[in-house]
Amino acid sequence: MKKPGLTFYKSAAVVLILIFVGLQISSPDIENQPVTSEIAVPANVKKILERACYDCHSNEAKVEWFDKIAPASFVVAHDVNEARSRFNFSEWDRNPAGVQELLLWEMVNAIEQGKMPLKRYQLAHPGGKVSESELAVLKKYVNTLPGRHKVDTSRIVAQTSVNHKASSQKTPVSLNGIPYSSDYKNWKIISVTDKLDGGSMRIVYGNDIMVKAIEKRELPFPDGARIVKVVWGKQAEDNDGNVLPGNFQNAQFMIKDSKKYSATEGWGFAKFDGLDLKPAGKTILFEQTCANCHRLLAPENDFVFNIPTK
Amino acid sequence: MKSTISLYIIVLALLMLSCDERNTATLAPEYLYNAGDQKVIKSIINNKKGTIAMLYGNDLALETAHDSLSKPNIGAHYTLVTWKQKPMPQWYGTNMNGEIYSIEHLKIVQRNETRFAFDYDFQTGKAYQPSDDRPEKQQRIEFITSQQAAVFP
Numbered sequence: 001m002k003k004p005g006l007t008f009y010k011s012a013a014v015v016l017i018l019i020f021v022g023l024q025i026s027s028p029d030i031e032n033q034p035v036t037s038e039i040a041v042p043a044n045v046k047k048i049l050e051r052a053c054y055d056c057h058s059n060e061a062k063v064e065w066f067d068k069i070a071p072a073s074f075v076v077a078h079d080v081n082e083a084r085s086r087f088n089f090s091e092w093d094r095n096p097a098g099v100q101e102l103l104l105w106e107m108v109n110a111i112e113q114g115k116m117p118l119k120r121y122q123l124a125h126p127g128g129k130v131s132e133s134e135l136a137v138l139k140k141y142v143n144t145l146p147g148r149h150k151v152d153t154s155r156i157v158a159q160t161s162v163n164h165k166a167s168s169q170k171t172p173v174s175l176n177g178i179p180y181s182s183d184y185k186n187w188k189i190i191s192v193t194d195k196l197d198g199g200s201m202r203i204v205y206g207n208d209i210m211v212k213a214i215e216k217r218e219l220p221f222p223d224g225a226r227i228v229k230v231v232w233g234k235q236a237e238d239n240d241g242n243v244l245p246g247n248f249q250n251a252q253f254m255i256k257d258s259k260k261y262s263a264t265e266g267w268g269f270a271k272f273d274g275l276d277l278k279p280a281g282k283t284i285l286f287e288q289t290c291a292n293c294h295r296l297l298a299p300e301n302d303f304v305f306n307i308p309t310k
Numbered sequence: 311m312k313s314t315i316s317l318y319i320i321v322l323a324l325l326m327l328s329c330d331e332r333n334t335a336t337l338a339p340e341y342l343y344n345a346g347d348q349k350v351i352k353s354i355i356n357n358k359k360g361t362i363a364m365l366y367g368n369d370l371a372l373e374t375a376h377d378s379l380s381k382p383n384i385g386a387h388y389t390l391v392t393w394k395q396k397p398m399p400q401w402y403g404t405n406m407n408g409e410i411y412s413i414e415h416l417k418i419v420q421r422n423e424t425r426f427a428f429d430y431d432f433q434t435g436k437a438y439q440p441s442d443d444r445p446e447k448q449q450r451i452e453f454i455t456s457q458q459a460a461v462f463p
Binding site for chain 2: 105108109112113139142156157158159180182185188189190191192193194195196197201202203211214215217218219230232234237240241242243244245247248251272275277297298300301305306307308309310
């Protein structure tokens with residue numbers, strides 16, 4: 001066989017250089033939009049966020065020279081755009097107060113599980129790591145947020161007003177087509193929880209397929225598995241330390257169908273708010289918000305948080 | 311030399327593959343409790359004791375819990391399952407049920423034509439320690455029968 005000659009290597013090098021130069025020309029720029037409403041947190045917390053998170057999750061990205069070289073620049077631009085779409089510390093007020101708190105708890109969890117900052121970001125930016133003591137600072141901070149010790153002191157309302165009930169006889173349907181159903185009241189309980197962030201207590205039901213899968217230690221869960229989580233506020237603790245459910249807040253559904261819901265890790269998500277069971281979310285994008293957090297933090301559990309595990 | 315390099319490449323590729331392999335959680339069906347046909351009355355958290363509990367009941371118990379009748383329904387049957395709390399592995403900020411601590415059954419039975427009696431039974435679970443105090447029977451009967459049902463849509 002004839003060995004490739006010098007001309008072959010020369011032309012290969014020219015082609016590679018051309019590709020490289022071409023990539024630089026089409027390389028995306030990271031633009032910093034104005035800071036409109038920056039997050040207000042204590043200085044020690046801010047310092048950690050600025051160092052480890054702001055490069056992607058803010059409009060104050062400090063882009064290094066090596067971040068601008070293609071093909072790396074494409075990865076950087078993708079990560080920054082994705083990060084800003086999840087939450088942006090420079091446009092923090094775009095999130096309602098309750099969502100702001102939930103995002104802060106989610107951040108602590110993402111850092112604790114080593115999911116954030118991204119490994120590839122840490123490789124290129126050695127200062128991007130969050131140390132154990134810094135994580136402790138963040139944990140301490142989220143525990144001071146207003147929702148952490150929220151007590152439901154309002155009178156417990158047992159049903160919607162008669163007028164409302166008459167007008168809401170129709171079955172509520174989530175934007176992605178999942179209807180509310182009270183079948184879960186005949187299912188088994190798979191877990192009971194006390195959610196400290198936001199202050200609520202929950203009972204989680206599983207249908208027969210779900211319960212059998214847990215009994216057989218079958219993961220991922222089979223199609224047809226269904227989970228319903230019923231959420232209440234928490235009443236003030238009594239003298240013996242008991243905390244009882246207050247008002248009904250919402251019911252959250254997860255339905256496994258690996259084909260139908262392939263875009264959200266095989267699970268269909270729905271949430272129905274208040275006693276009149278108003279489907280949550282303004283657009284169908286709501287299900288991506290659910291899936292994003294489940295995907296990030298619970299992949300080991302087939303994306304379900306509320307299952308009994310060792 | 312060449313074989314060493316290819317060996318390195320194979321080992322490296324295997325390492326990368328194994329890093330990509332997702333860890334799978336170990337399910338713990340022993341934390342489940344089968345309450346049979348009984349329905350949910352409510353859940354109860356106790357942070358002083360570090361426990362979380364589910365109160366179940368048959369239709370008669372549920373009726374009492376809904377209407378807060380002053381007199382217990384004869385034939386009512388309650389089950390109070392108490393677990394030790396544990397932090398949720400995937401979410402810092404939530405506590406959930408771990409090992410079962412105790413199972414309490416309470417039946418309201420007819421003693422004679424005018425009177426009823428309480429048939430109370432306390433069973434220990436895996437998380438119960440022999441040195442733990444047994445609950446006071448009369449207090450538990452009052453606690454269980456006085457519970458209002460949680461509001462459902």
